[in-house]
Amino acid sequence: MFVKIYQYHIKENKVDEYLSIQDKVSKIYCKYIDFHTMYFNSKNDDTKWLEITRYKDEEEYNKSIKIINEQEEIQDLFKGFQSLLLTDKSEISEEDFIERQEKRNF
Template sequence: MYVKVYQYHIQKDRVEEYLDIQKKTSEIYDRYLDIDLLYLNNQDDDTKWIEVTRYKDKDEYEEKIIMINGQKEIQELFESFQSLLVPDKNEITEENYIEIKPY
């Protein structure tokens, strides 16, 4: 599995909007990719979120993401998402992993 991990901070009073955006975004991704999503909210800093997305493989992800990101609806959802970030913590970090199963 190809795994992407994102970390960002969402304003406390905008979590419902965030979850709504994520739901709409995942519906679009589901049309093109076999994707497994996990959202984690930090217990010590409730503005901090980690998003883990798992894809079948890197090649499929790279092939389809160009098409997905070119869609107007995704671009609008991403702009809305950016408006929810905590102003002084508005960085989005992104890391890439390969899932390894020891069995």
């Protein structure tokens, strides 16, 4: 399993718009790749969000994301997403993870 984790800050009064954009993005993604995304809002900072998306593997992700990023609608939605970011905290952090299976001897 391959996992992408993003962290960013959304303006407090733009949460509904943010979730609407994420819904539209998901509808495009599902045409090209099998994935599961969860969104988390910090209990301590209403503007802080964590997005965790799981994919089958990194190869599948890399192959599909190239096609997805060529979609004009995705580009427009990303611009809309960027407009929702807090100006003083507009950085999007991104990390990649892979699942490691624990070896057990019974």
